[in-house]
Amino acid sequence: MADIATFLAGFERFREKYFAGDDSVYSRLRQGQSPRALVISCCDSRADPGMLMGAGPGDIFVVRNVANLVPPYRNGAEMPGIRADIEFAVKSLNVEHIIILGHSGCGGIRALMDGEGITENHYEFIGTWVIIAKAARERVLRELAGEPDAVQARACGQWAISLSLDNLLSFPWIRERVEAGTMALHGWYFDIDAGELLGFSPETLTFAPLVAKPTVAT
Numbered sequence: 564m565a566d567i568a569t570f571l572a573g574f575e576r577f578r579e580k581y582f583a584g585d586d587s588v589y590s591r592l593r594q595g596q597s598p599r600a601l602v603i604s605c606c607d608s609r610a611d612p613g614m615l616m617g618a619g620p621g622d623i624f625v626v627r628n629v630a631n632l633v634p635p636y637r638n639g640a641e642m643p644g645i646r647a648d649i650e651f652a653v654k655s656l657n658v659e660h661i662i663i664l665g666h667s668g669c670g671g672i673r674a675l676m677d678g679e680g681i682t683e684n685h686y687e688f689i690g691t692w693v694i695i696a697k698a699a700r701e702r703v704l705r706e707l708a709g710e711p712d713a714v715q716a717r718a719c720g721q722w723a724i725s726l727s728l729d730n731l732l733s734f735p736w737i738r739e740r741v742e743a744g745t746m747a748l749h750g751w752y753f754d755i756d757a758g759e760l761l762g763f764s765p766e767t768l769t770f771a772p773l774v775a776k777p778t779v780a781t
């Protein structure tokens with residue numbers, strides 16, 4: 564079994580960094596939070612949004628789920644799940660940005676491509692969850708039939724992000740804010756293999772690097 568003491572030592576370092584002194588980060592955050600963005604990301608341990616963005620405590624409001632999916636708006640949903648998280652971030656915290664952060668090598672997207680919840684049922688819950696993005700899978704099977712699994716999975720992950728962006732706009736109080744120019748939506752894809760962060764362009768409907776790679780000094 565893994566040694567849990569590592570995590571407790573981590574908390575000690577965290578406390579030293581953010582609680583030390585009268586003007587510590589938490590002396591301010593104790594009064595409340597006003598994060599600048601809601602980030603909806605995958606649970607994957609390699610794609611932690613706070614670490615990726617260099618965010619400190621209070622900077623980003625994070626919701627994580629398998630394959631970073633947003634279901635469409637459904638008023639009166641019996642189990643609102645992530646809809647409640649989004650509502651709190653938008654209506655109570657007034658975030659100005661919503662970032663959907665996906666990544667390469669996603670197990671949830673792999674399950675979706677494998678037909679989990681559609682033709683396969685290896686899990687109890689994952690299939691019911693990932694079929695939120697079944698339109699992305701159908702598009703892959705239509706447009707990229709015969710391509711290698713890795714190519715299909717990458718396209719499925721990116722198209723699932725654009726689908727989730729569309730689903731965000733089905734929430735009336737998000738659409739209002741976006742149309743009024745007080746909120747912006749972003750689709751990001753962390754390429755674990757290349758160490759790149761890609762962004763979705765609504766104009767070209769494609770993903771391209773958001774940050775230039777450092778030039779190597781010679």
Ligand SMILES: [Zn+2]
Pocket residue numbers: 605606607629630631666668669670671672
């Ligand atoms: Zn993932």
